[in-house]
């Protein structure tokens with residue numbers, strides 16, 4: 001496909017580099033400034049454009065600006081998109097309807113959300129291989145996007161537009177929340193004089209177990225065993241040694257007690273924490 005990219009940031013350039021490597025042709029990169037467009041366009045041999053320029057003929061236009069800017073960008077460029085067959089955005093939370101200005105011109109619209117972290121263009125392009133991609137589009141665009149995902153080495157799946165907010169919350173829970181727990185663990189290990197690297201085999205085994213056994217069955221430790229005395233000792237140690245983590249630690253115990261069906265059993269241990277806060 002001939003592809004036009006609007007918004008040459010981390011996600012957009014990850015897709016552009018991966019699509020270029022998969023023998024698609026990125027014909028133009030549209031940036032907010034000529035300079036940002038030129039730098040990015042040079043990476044994939046495309047023409048640099050800015051918003052308001054006439055867009056070249058292409059089968060696919062990808063809008064990869066931040067979520068809040070997609071609607072305004074779509075409204076600003078749709079009138080220059082007479083030669084564009086389909087327009088998509090790459091947000092996992094934004095409805096496809098924000099691309100209505102294109103649909104009004106007869107252009108197919110949809111979304112294509114990589115369920116992957118894309119921290120830089122190069123690292124992101126590499127990480128698209130093996131990643132899942134959520135597709136929201138009707139046929140025939142749906143089949144085109146499924147083929148594009150396959151070309152990138154990714155695994156496409158269909159996502160209802162209505163399900164996007166809860167899907168995005170799930171993605172945040174999976175990708176972001178573990179980092180809060182790991183930051184807490186890193187500080188508490190440091191307080192014990194234990195190097196952070198020592199946690200790596202443990203953490204990697206836990207993640208592997210979560211996918212082999214399911215996240216609930218993978219749980220080991222004092223909450224899974226119903227050992228309230230050990231948990232009380234942990235809560236005390238955190239409160240005394242590194243009180244900044246006291247509330248988060250207690251809340252995490254509460255969540256584990258809920259998923260193991262032991263809320264009642266841990267109520268008194270946690271009640272002590274709540275009274276002290």
Ligand SMILES: NC(=O)c1ccc[n+]([C@@H]2O[C@H](COP(=O)([O-])OP(=O)(O)OC[C@H]3O[C@@H](n4cnc5c(N)ncnc54)[C@H](OP(=O)(O)O)[C@@H]3O)[C@@H](O)[C@H]2O)c1
Pocket residue numbers: 006007008009010011012030031032033036051064065066067069073090091092113114115116117118119
């Ligand atoms: N990064 C990820 O891990 C990831 C993964 C999946 C999906 N996504 C999705 O990808 C989209 C972009 O996220 P990102 O992380 O790539 O953000 P980003 O790195 O900040 O990139 C956004 C890009 O859009 C440009 N831009 C902003 N307003 C524009 C406008 N009016 N016209 C043209 N270009 C404009 C920005 O240019 P300036 O630099 O000039 O501001 C920047 O190049 C979001 O919808 C996000 O949900 C991201």
